[in-house]
Amino acid sequence: MGTVIAVANQKGGVGKTTTCISIAAALAERKKRVLLIDMDPQGNSTSGLGIDKKSLRCTTYDLLVGNVSGIEQVIIQTRAKLDLLPANINLVGAEVELIQMAKREKRLFNTLSAVRDQYDFLVIDSPPSLGLLTVNALTAADAVLIPVQAEYYALEGLMQLMTTIGLVRKSSNPDLRLAGVFITMFDSRTQLSKQVRDEVAWYFQKDFLRTVIPRNVRLSEAPSHGTTIFEYDKRSKGANSYRNLVQELLDRLGSQPWMNGTLGQI
Ligand SMILES: Nc1ncnc2c1ncn2[C@@H]1O[C@H](COP(=O)(O)OP(=O)(O)O)[C@@H](O)[C@H]1O
Ligand SMILES: [Mg+2]
Secondary structure: OOEEEEEOOOOOOOOHHHHHHHHHHHHHHOOOOEEEEEOOOOOHHHHHOOOOHHHOOOOHHHHHHOOOOOHHHOOEEOOOOOEEEOOOHHHHHHHHHHOOOOOHHHHHHHHHOOOHHHOOEEEEEOOOOOOHHHHHHHHHOOEEEEEEEOOOOOOOOHHHHHHHHHHHHHHOOOOOEEEEEEEEOEOOOOHHHHHHHHHHHHHHHHHEOOOOOEOOHHHHHHHHHOOOHHHHOOOOHHHHHHHHHHHHHHHHHHOHHHHHOOOOOO
16 A cells, blocks of 8 residues: 655645655655645646646546546656646636535545555645645645745744644544655755754654755756656756655654654644
8 A cells, every 4th residue: 555645735835846746756766656646726746747737638626526437547647757646727626516525525535545556655735725625635645744945934824734634633534644844945045044944843843854955946947847856957956855855754654653653643
């Protein structure tokens, strides 16, 4: 059974999509079988992998509302050697349509169960909200990974996210773990970046990941070429830092405390 990692933070522009594409690609580079699941109507994970959002016949929207008979109809193979459940703006409709459905927060979890054993890792990109799409992502996940931008007000909103994670654990996914909290777009030249890093590290203690993702222009350029950072510039700082993040994640996921559930309790 593959491990499902949801990348979540209801703030926009903090690096969720960049993280999803980059850790999915770093895992694929290590010969892991990976499915990237785009749960954001903006479809940036989809276009970032070079897939034309407008030409899609089936998307995660069709999966969630039950328009397709099987998940295989929606999965696309990408040239980054990973599979994708693509999304586009149609997914906006799902927030509304799901409200009337039975077990609405379990729709993603249920559809993924058909393919979970075909992958080693399933990585979910979430939208910038705490609505039903994010709740579906958290319900389907074994672990949630939280990117925090090295900016003013970084911690603001994180408490709301932690509350939502707590509610999901109480209702639909008691085993949900915290994969970790880490800093993105770190600028080592600024005091502010360091202050934010230290504050987040202090707050999250053992759940704070050592790996810091620097601000790196190559990371921001890669999606416009429809390529991952590993195809675009595999020796860049961005590529190396995401390799390190994946190593740290694998160490945590494989460690004994993780297995007996004492690590990452929220
Ligand atoms: N480490 C980084 N260095 C430089 N630019 C980055 C980095 N991470 C993300 N970006 C850029 O910042 C913007 C927001 O990132 P994105 O991953 O789309 O965030 P989110 O999915 O949370 O909205 C994008 O233009 C992206 O290319
Ligand atoms: Mg995004």
